[in-house]
Amino acid sequence: AKAALGRRNLVFIGLMGAGKSAVGRMTAAALGIPFIDSDHEIERVSRMTISELFAAYGEEEFRALETRVIKRLLNTGPRVVSTGGGAYINERTRRHIKKQGLSIWLNAELDVLWERVNKRDTRPLLKTENPKQTLENLMHARYPIYAEADLTVISRDVKKEVMVEEVLA
Numbered sequence: 046a047k048a049a050l051g052r053r054n055l056v057f058i059g060l061m062g063a064g065k066s067a068v069g070r071m072t073a074a075a076l077g078i079p080f081i082d083s084d085h086e087i088e089r090v091s092r093m094t095i096s097e098l099f100a101a102y103g104e105e106e107f108r109a110l111e112t113r114v115i116k117r118l119l120n121t122g123p124r125v126v127s128t129g130g131g132a133y134i135n136e137r138t139r140r141h142i143k144k145q146g147l148s149i150w151l152n153a154e155l156d157v158l159w160e161r162v163n164k165r166d167t168r169p170l171l172k173t174e175n176p177k178q179t180l181e182n183l184m185h186a187r188y189p190i191y192a193e194a195d196l197t198v199i200s201r202d203v204k205k206e207v208m209v210e211e212v213l214a
């Protein structure tokens with residue numbers, strides 16, 4: 046699988062709570078290539094948390110920074126990159142991902158996502174009156190776009206190893 050990748054990147058996309066970072070990290074370890082989480086990289090270069098960036102500059106500025114960071118990460122492949130849930134939805138970022146990566150959508154049902162995000166509240170987009178409803182609205186808006194991914198893996202309550210095997214196969 047590693048040889049087949051060449052210099053291309055494996056890019057995990059999907060909603061918050063789908064398991065992009067966890068499955069991405071394990072896939073990278075299995076392939077023996079570097080793993081990076083784009084949100085962590087954004088936090089590292091800006092020296093701010095994602096919540097602070099949203100609060101200080103707004104979503105539009107965050108997306109512009111996200112596009113630049115992801116473009117740079119993809120330029121030095123092969124890597125496994127896990128992206129924030131909105132990255133692939135942004136047209137410019139999506140173009141970079143399509144050009145320099147194979148995308149893998151971790152597709153999960155609402156209850157699976159909710160179960161995972163509901164415990165942490167670091168997501169600025171879910172600071173709403175009804176976060177579960179917000180998550181559901183995001184599913185409806187985004188799933189048709191995530192569906193353009195090269196590969197779709199259902200993210201469900203199985204061992205993460207099972208999903209990694211699916212990706213590698």
Ligand code: S3P
Pocket residue numbers: 059060061062084095128129130131132168169170
């Ligand atoms: C976002 C998802 C977050 C983070 C930001 C915006 C989104 O990443 O990038 O809060 O638009 O869905 P995760 O998907 O890693 O939670």
